[in-house]
Amino acid sequence: MAIVGWIALLIPAAIFLLLGFRYMVRGTPVRRIRAASRSAEAPQIDDRHFPPTMELLTRLDLLPGHRAEIFTCGDDTYPRLWEDLRGAQRSITVQMYYANPGEVTDTIQRILIDRARAGVKVLFLRDAFGAGALPKEYLEAMTDAGVEVGNFRPIEWYALEKAYARSHIRVVTVDARVGYTGGFGLDDKWLGDGRTDGHWRDTTVRFEGPAVSELQATFAAGWADATGQLITGETFFALDRFVRGDDADDDGVAGDGDEGIRAGVLHAAPTIGSTVAERFLALTIGGACERLWITNAYFVPDLDFVALLIHAEERGTDVRVLVPGSHGDSRTVRYASQETYGPLLRGGVRIFEYQPTMHHAKTLVADSLFAGIGTMNFDNRSMSFNDESMFVAYDRDLNARLAKVFEEDLAYAREITLEEWEHRPLLERMATRCCYALRRVL
Numbered sequence: 001m002a003i004v005g006w007i008a009l010l011i012p013a014a015i016f017l018l019l020g021f022r023y024m025v026r027g028t029p030v031r032r033i034r035a036a037s038r039s040a041e042a043p044q045i046d047d048r049h050f051p052p053t054m055e056l057l058t059r060l061d062l063l064p065g066h067r068a069e070i071f072t073c074g075d076d077t078y079p080r081l082w083e084d085l086r087g088a089q090r091s092i093t094v095q096m097y098y099a100n101p102g103e104v105t106d107t108i109q110r111i112l113i114d115r116a117r118a119g120v121k122v123l124f125l126r127d128a129f130g131a132g133a134l135p136k137e138y139l140e141a142m143t144d145a146g147v148e149v150g151n152f153r154p155i156e157w158y159a160l161e162k163a164y165a166r167s168h169i170r171v172v173t174v175d176a177r178v179g180y181t182g183g184f185g186l187d188d189k190w191l192g193d194g195r196t197d198g199h200w201r202d203t204t205v206r207f208e209g210p211a212v213s214e215l216q217a218t219f220a221a222g223w224a225d226a227t228g229q230l231i232t233g234e235t236f237f238a239l240d241r242f243v244r245g246d247d248a249d250d251d252g253v254a255g256d257g258d259e260g261i262r263a264g265v266l267h268a269a270p271t272i273g274s275t276v277a278e279r280f281l282a283l284t285i286g287g288a289c290e291r292l293w294i295t296n297a298y299f300v301p302d303l304d305f306v307a308l309l310i311h312a313e314e315r316g317t318d319v320r321v322l323v324p325g326s327h328g329d330s331r332t333v334r335y336a337s338q339e340t341y342g343p344l345l346r347g348g349v350r351i352f353e354y355q356p357t358m359h360h361a362k363t364l365v366a367d368s369l370f371a372g373i374g375t376m377n378f379d380n381r382s383m384s385f386n387d388e389s390m391f392v393a394y395d396r397d398l399n400a401r402l403a404k405v406f407e408e409d410l411a412y413a414r415e416i417t418l419e420e421w422e423h424r425p426l427l428e429r430m431a432t433r434c435c436y437a438l439r440r441v442l
Helices: 002-024 050-058 076-088 104-119 136-144 157-163 211-225 239-244 275-285 303-314 331-341 341-346 380-385 398-412 418-421 426-437
Strands: 063-071 090-098 121-127 148-152 171-174 177-182 204-208 259-266 291-296 318-324 350-354 364-366 370-374 390-392 411-415
Touching: 063 076, 063 341, 063 390, 063 398, 076 104, 076 171, 076 177, 076 204, 090 104, 090 211, 090 350, 104 121, 104 239, 121 211, 121 291, 121 418, 136 148, 148 211, 148 318, 171 211, 171 291, 177 211, 177 370, 177 390, 204 211, 204 370, 211 259, 211 390, 239 364, 259 275, 275 291, 275 350, 275 370, 275 380, 291 398, 318 331, 331 341, 341 350, 364 398, 370 398, 398 418
Parallel strands: 090 121, 121 148, 291 318, 318 350
Antiparallel strands: 063 204, 063 259, 090 171, 171 177, 177 204, 259 390, 291 364, 350 411, 364 370, 370 390
16 A cells, blocks of 8 residues: 555656656747748748738737947937936836846936936836845845836746746836837846947947837736736837827828838747747848848747758858957857857858857847847747747847948958867767756756
């Protein structure tokens, strides 16, 4: 009877452990792209069918009426951000995955407190894992001044199934008219010029137009998860312009015959099976025919995406990947990334490592029309487990501006050759292979 009792206990435990392990190492299922004919692939980016295909398969809305500014370092990002926040009259929402005490967090705290005391509705949502270093006193000072603070998925033993899925999103909205997203966080390492050791290089986009309400919707999902409150109304959403797609408004974002940038915000959320993030990247890779320039801080593609990138190069696409060099903040991720260099280099993909400092940006430039700036890394965690936000534009001008940023970064990068990769020391070969074996959980 004792044996039967032990079996009765061990079988459920084994099933639980197996299911938990399978959940934690799951990937995404897309291996290739096809149309009705097995020889047909994704529509090319300059094809009129590409935008609706992307919209249908990722729930992205590419609407006209946007203006956008691109910032490449803290010296550019924070002064503009502080100016916008100080000018808020109705509402501010902030969602940050990463935050640490310092000058940046002190500055935003002072601004949010001042605006809350002036009657502005201020909501501040921090990820309990990435922004867990913010002390209790810091948050209490804001709540005492009228700022509403949410804590996204605290790490608790009875809710461990939620702890693995984080919100990696960055959101700042001001008066439902101005939005910010990108790789930046609230930490002093993002201060500086992005070209000096210790001054992280990152890409942030500030934009106006209907996509601000889409960005706000990503915030609303996280806020509801953390607080149980679903925010609505014109205080938080520019509903008229978002619904009608107006090409004229009192702030002059677009008008006088100028439709502005056609853009939207992609909200990639985790699910079992194929994810929005996976489909977005696969369609972009499959549609690129001229160039596909990827900048990514944590570039650890699964084998299927390695094959997709190589296939793009075989079609004649100029595929380049820019990743952090020796200043990367995770040696494990860097080793895992380097394990993919060999097959990519053999397939004609060019790989560059940024030299001056940590390069934390997540951007892509596809042909001369499509571009994205946001929080999504090229790894399994972003594709399978994290909430991510991307400002996506179908626009020649923004594409050209982001391409220029990429080319400027290459002046500070070192190209990796296949010969160099093949002659790595034995210990480094072993390290890269072992770390890549862990790619699903990095």
